[in-house]
Amino acid sequence: MTLEQRILFPQRNPARPDSWQNGPRTLLYQAGCAICHDAEHRAEMVPDLHTLKHPATADYWTQWITASKPASMMPAFTKSHDGPLNEQQIASLADYLEMSKGS
Numbered sequence: 338m339t340l341e342q343r344i345l346f347p348q349r350n351p352a353r354p355d356s357w358q359n360g361p362r363t364l365l366y367q368a369g370c371a372i373c374h375d376a377e378h379r380a381e382m383v384p385d386l387h388t389l390k391h392p393a394t395a396d397y398w399t400q401w402i403t404a405s406k407p408a409s410m411m412p413a414f415t416k417s418h419d420g421p422l423n424e425q426q427i428a429s430l431a432d433y434l435e436m437s438k439g440s
């Protein structure tokens with residue numbers, strides 16, 4: 338099974354149905370986002386997504402993942418910006434970030 342397939346067909350962790358932590362959705366986050374956002378020695382400008390100081394919605398996550406921001410060091414991830422993720426993958430990530438807020 339390729340990484341992309343595991344991302345495309347996410348499953349909840351059967352042992353803990355409310356948790357994505359060990360599930361394939363986390364894998365996408367780990368592969369694509371954690372390298373910067375959860376890096377232990379990351380630059381000060383890279384925010385911790387689990388403890389943002391302002392409210393974030395699914396639309397907010399989607400916007401950032403899809404297009405980032407002009408002149409930002411964060412890459413845009415959608416295929417229309419030459420990124421690797423399709424809409425379904427971005428939606429699944431936004432969903433994951435919503436669920437893991439504040440943790």
Ligand code: HEC
Binds near residue numbers: 373382389
């Ligand atoms: C190459 C490093 C890098 C990667 C990979 C990366 N980001 Fe970022 N991200 C950044 C940086 C740097 C900023 C701050 C950008 C700015 O403010 O100009 C940022 C900002 C953000 C913000 C805005 C946070 C706020 O302050 O409100 C969100 C949301 C975000 N990233 C989500 C993601 C997601 C989801 C992924 C995985 C798909 C991801 N990022 C992958 C570097 C990265």
